[in-house]
Amino acid sequence: MDRQRHQGMPKNTYMRWRLPLVCLLWEVAMIVLFGVFVRFGAEADAHWEEEKQEMNLTSDIENDFYFRYPSFQDVHVMIFVGFGFLMTFLKRYGFGAVGFNFLLAAFGIQWALLMQGWFHSFKDGKILIGVENLINADFCVGSVCIAFGAILGKTSPIQLLVMTLFQVTLFSVNEYILLNLLHVKDAGGSMTIHTFGAYFGLTVTRILYRPNLEQSKDKQGSVYHSDLFAMIGTLYLWMYWPSFNSAISDHGDAQHRSAINTYCSLAACVLTTMAFSSMLQKKGKLDMVHIQNATLAGGVAVGTSAEMMLTPYGSLIVGSISGIVSTVGYVYFTPFLESRLHIQDTCGIHNLHAMPGLIGGIVGAITAAAATEDVYGKEGFIKAFDFTGVYQTRTPSIQGGFQAAGIVVSLLMAFAGGAIVGGILKLPIWGDAAAENCFEDGVYWEVPEDEESDVYHMHNPDKPASP
Amino acid sequence: MDRQRHQGMPKNTYMRWRLPLVCLLWEVAMIVLFGVFVRFGAEADAHWEEEKQEMNLTSDIENDFYFRYPSFQDVHVMIFVGFGFLMTFLKRYGFGAVGFNFLLAAFGIQWALLMQGWFHSFKDGKILIGVENLINADFCVGSVCIAFGAILGKTSPIQLLVMTLFQVTLFSVNEYILLNLLHVKDAGGSMTIHTFGAYFGLTVTRILYRPNLEQSKDKQGSVYHSDLFAMIGTLYLWMYWPSFNSAISDHGDAQHRSAINTYCSLAACVLTTMAFSSMLQKKGKLDMVHIQNATLAGGVAVGTSAEMMLTPYGSLIVGSISGIVSTVGYVYFTPFLESRLHIQDTCGIHNLHAMPGLIGGIVGAITAAAATEDVYGKEGFIKAFDFTGVYQTRTPSIQGGFQAAGIVVSLLMAFAGGAIVGGILKLPIWGDAAAENCFEDGVYWEVPEDEESDVYHMHNPDKPASP
C-alpha cells in the first residue's frame, strides 16, 4: 500500500460491473439499431434469383461475393490474427494484445457497419449490406487496431471500447469527406486508415501521458517466444497486404494491379529494413522490433496508389524508401517522441503507420497527378479515377490536389478527434492501471499461476507477492 | 511400482506394434476401397472439356472449383489448425492436441469420402468426387474433432482412430437421415456436426469415466504460452466460420448471406462472452478459457439458419445469447457435469458445441417455420428450401417440424452411438494411460528432455523420476 500512496490515488481496476455493463448495453444497442436499419443487400438477399434475371446475369459467379470474398477473409485474418499477434511481443501482455484486440474489433465492426452504412449504403431508410460492407467494416476497425498499438498495455478494456466507439464514428465522417466530398481515391487506406488511425492514436497517447511509466520498464520488453508469436502477426499482415490494398478496388484489372504493386513494394521493404536494422545497431545485429514492424511499411505506403498505374518499379522505390524511413523512425524518432514530446508509443505506430501513411498519401497524390490517358487508356483512365458525372471535367492535376487535401483533412480530423477522445479517456472512471502495473496481463486477466508470481506486482495486500 | 499397484493394473501404453498395425492396415483398406469406388467427378475429370460443351458452359470459371475452393481451404484450416491449436491450451499436451487431431482427421477424411460418397455421390457403382466432397469430408471430421475435445488427454491414439472409424460412419448415417429422409436444411451443421458430435463425445467420455483423474490435476491447467497457442486456434475458427457456414450453401445469394449472418453472430458473441466472463469471476477478471471457446458459440448457433433469411439483427441476437449460454456453461455446468454426472469434458465441448448446437437447431427450425414467399421471393423461397419434386407441397411450418425432428434424431444417434463406441473404447486393449499420466505428452511422444523431467511421472522403474 505504501508504494501506491507515493504515486497518488490507488487505481481501481475492478472491472466486474463496469465491463459487463458496457458490453451488454452496447450490444443491445447494436441489436436495436441493426433491427431498425440493417438488411441484406441485393446480392445476399433471397430475392437475388429474380434480381439476376432483371440484371440479365447468366451466372451466379457474377455475384460480388466471388469477386471479394477471398480478399475479405485475408483482411479478416489481418485484423484479428495480424494485429492481434503483432502486439504479443510484450513478455507479459499477450492475453491483452490478442484478447482486447479481439474485443474492440468485434464491437467495432458492428458499429462500423452502421456508421459506414448510413454514409454509403443507405437506401429507402435501410442499410443494405454485402461482402464489400464487411471489408469496409474491417478496414475501419483496422484504424482502431493501429491506434490501440500506441496505447497498448496502458489502458483498460473499457477505455478501448470507448475509444473504438468514437474512433469508428470519426473514421466514417473522415472517410465520407474524403471519398464523397473530395472524391479522393484511397482503396488501401493510406490516408483514411493509416494516417488517420496513427495520428489519432498518437494524440490519444499524448493526452494520456504517464510520467512514471519507467516503473514498468521491466515489462516493456519481449522474451524469446513472445517475439516469435509477434512474427506470426507480422507475416500474416505482410502476406495478405496485397489482399488488403486490392479488396475494394474495381473488379478486374484494378484488383489485379493493386495486388501486384503491393507485393512488389513489400518485397523491397524487407531488404531496406534489414539493411538499416543492421546498419543502425552498434554490433550490426538485426533487431526483431524492426523486422516485426518496418517490413510492413511498404504495404502502408502504396495504400493509395496501388490500384493506380504505379508500376512494379515504382512500387519497389516506394517500398524501399518506406522501409528505411520506418526503421530510422524506430531507432531515432520513437525515443525522441517519448522524451521530448511525451508521446509514449508502445508499438511504434508512428514508424509503421503514421509516416508510411503520409508517404502513401503523397505518392497517391503524385501518381494521380501524373496520370495520362496514354498510360491508362481512354476508358481505363475514366474508370480508374471515376471521372464521371459531376467529376467529368476533373483533370489529373486537380485530382492530385484533392488527394493532397485528403491528407490534410485526415490529419486535422486525427488531431482534433484524438484530443477530444484522449480527454474523455483521461476521466478517472474507466479503470486503467497504475504505471507500475502497465504491460501486465494480471490486472485484467486470470493468468496461470506458475509464471505469474515473479513479474506481477500484486495490489492485494492480503496476498504476498511471491506465494 | 508401488504407486501403480494402488491404482489397480499398471497400464500398458506401448504403441510400437499396435499403432503401426492399425494405421497401415486401415490405409491399405482405404487404398483398396478407393480403387474400387472413388473416381473424379465430372468437373475434375479430364473429360470436362467435352462436358462443358454438352452443358453449354462458356467459361471455365463455371467449374464448381471456383465457387467453393476458397471456402474449402478456410474449412481445412479450421479442422487442422483451428481445432488442433485450440486444444493446445494444456501445459503438457500440445503435441497430442495438434498431432492426434492431425492423425484422426487425416484418416477421417478418407473414410468420410467413402461413407458420404456411398450415400450422396454414388453413380453407376462409383463415387464421383469434387471439391464439395472434400468440404463435406472435412465437415464430417469436424464432428470427430469436437468429440476429441471431450476426451482430450485421456485416450490413446488407437482409441482415437477407432472412435473416428465409428463416428464417421454414424455421422454419415445421421446426415443421410436428416438431409435425404427428413429433407432438413443444415448447411453449417448445427445438428449434424455440432449437436451430434458433441453429445456423441460427451457420451463417450461418460462411459470412459475416470474416478481418479484428480491425480493429474496439476497438468489439466495451462501455462502462459500454451494459452497463446490456443488463441491461434480460436481466432482461425472464429475468422473462418463464415466460410464454414457458407461452404456448401447454394451458389450466389445463399453463400453470400450465410457469410454475413455468421460474421454478425460471431461479432455479437464476443461481447457477451467478455461481459459474462468478467461478471462471473469474483475479481471481475477475464478468463482465457471463455475467450478461447465461448466466443465461437455464435458460429455454431447459426449453423442451420445462416443460409436462411435470418437477417443481420437476428444473427446478433442469436450470437449474443449463445455467448452468454456458453460462458455460463463453463462456469456452472462443466463442474456440475463432472461432479454429478461423471462427465469429464476436458475442453468443455458441452458449452461450445452441444448447447449452441441445440440453439442452432432450434433457431433453424423457427427460421424455417417463419419463412414466407414475401421475404424470400417466389423463386428464392423454393430454392432456399429446395421445395421441388416430392417436397413441392411442403409448407414452412411443416419444414420447421422436420427441422425439429432433425435435432431429436441427431441426439438419439449421438447417445446410442456414443454409448456403443464408448463401450468398445473401454476394452483394455487400446493402450490408454493411467489416470496419473493423463494430459501428458510423454506417454506417446518423444518429448525434448529439458522440460520433461519435472512434470512427467515416469513408469520406468529403472529411471528415477527426476534425473
Next chain:
Amino acid sequence: MDRQRHQGMPKNTYMRWRLPLVCLLWEVAMIVLFGVFVRFGAEADAHWEEEKQEMNLTSDIENDFYFRYPSFQDVHVMIFVGFGFLMTFLKRYGFGAVGFNFLLAAFGIQWALLMQGWFHSFKDGKILIGVENLINADFCVGSVCIAFGAILGKTSPIQLLVMTLFQVTLFSVNEYILLNLLHVKDAGGSMTIHTFGAYFGLTVTRILYRPNLEQSKDKQGSVYHSDLFAMIGTLYLWMYWPSFNSAISDHGDAQHRSAINTYCSLAACVLTTMAFSSMLQKKGKLDMVHIQNATLAGGVAVGTSAEMMLTPYGSLIVGSISGIVSTVGYVYFTPFLESRLHIQDTCGIHNLHAMPGLIGGIVGAITAAAATEDVYGKEGFIKAFDFTGVYQTRTPSIQGGFQAAGIVVSLLMAFAGGAIVGGILKLPIWGDAAAENCFEDGVYWEVPEDEESDVYHMHNPDKPASP
C-alpha cells in the same frame, strides 16, 4: 579467447557494413532492372477495359486474377509462414529461421520475377507480369527455402542472399530447359522445385561441411514450445499443398483435379508416417521430427502428376509410400549421410524433398506414359499434355521419356550448381559463425537478455559468458 584459438581463426560475424551493403546495392539493382524491363501484363493494366472488348470477354470475372489469386495467397503463406515456421523447431534459432527465410524469400521473389520473366513472359523488350508470375516467383523461392533447410543455422545472412541469387538463376535455367525445351509437365514442381532445390542444398551443405559441428550439439535440438511453433509451419504447408500443386494448372478441371489428388495423397501420408514413426522407435513413441516433416512428403510426391489423371486411389498409394520413405529416411539415412558422406542436413530435406521429389518425378513419368485418350477424352488428352503445335505428334510413352529426362537434368543442374555455389559460399568473407556458435540466434540478432545468457557462448572477451 583460448578456446577459439584451438579451433583455428576466430570468425568475424560482424554484419554492420556487409549486410546493409549487399541488401541496398541489390535492391537498387532490382529497381533499375524492374524500371527497364517489368510492366503490367494485359490483365493487370488499365488498358484491360479495351482489351476485354477486343477479346470479347463479357465479365471481369474472366480475369486470371479470379482463377488464381486465392491459390496464390495460399502459396504465399506456405513460403513465408510454412517454411519459416517449420524451421523454428531449433531451440535457439527461431529468429534466424523465420527472419532469414523472410529476407531471402523477399529478395528471391524480385529476382525470380526478372529471371523467369526473361524466359517466359518477355514481349517487345518488356516482361509483362500478372498473378501467375507472382505464383511462379514464389515457387522459385520455394526451392531456395528448401535448400536453406539443409544449411539452417550454419550460414550468415549474406551467404543466404548469395545462394539465393545464384539458385534463382539456375532454377530459372533448369525450369526453362524442362518446360520449354523438353516440354515436360511439372505444375507442382516435383522436379523443378523439390528435386532441384533439395539436391542443390545438399550439395552446398556437403561443400560447407563443418567437422566440429558437435560443438553446438546442445543447440541442435528442440524445446517443447519450439516444436509447437514448427507445427504451425507443418500444418500450413500440409493444408495449402493442394493449392500449391494446382496453382498454375490449366483453368477448370486441371486445377480441380490437382487439388483432389494432393488432398488424398497428403491424407494417406499422415497415416504411414505415424505408423513408421512409432514402429522405428524403441519405445514406440512418436517423434515430432517425423510428424513435422514426413507428413508433407505426400504433397511433394504428387507434384508432377497431380494435374494428370492419377486418380484418388493412385494418390493414396503415392502418398502412403512417400510417408514411409521419408520417415525411414529420418531414422536411417540422415545419420548415414552425416557420418559417411559428410552431408550435414539440418532439417532433413533429403527425406522431405529430395527422395519424395524423385518419387514425384518418376510417378509423373509413369502417369504420363500411361495416359490414353480413353481416360482423358480426346480434347482433354491434348489439353492435359499440351500436345499442340510442334508437339502434336508426341505420344504418351515419348512424353514419359521426356519426363524422366527432366529428372536427370534437374539432378545434374543441382549437383553442378550446388558445387559451384558451395565453393563461392566457402570463401572466408561472408561472415559465417564458428562451429560452436551455430544454431544460435545471438550471433546475428539482438536477443532478449533474460534467456540468452546460458546458451550463447559469448565472443566478446570483455563480457563474461554467464553474467
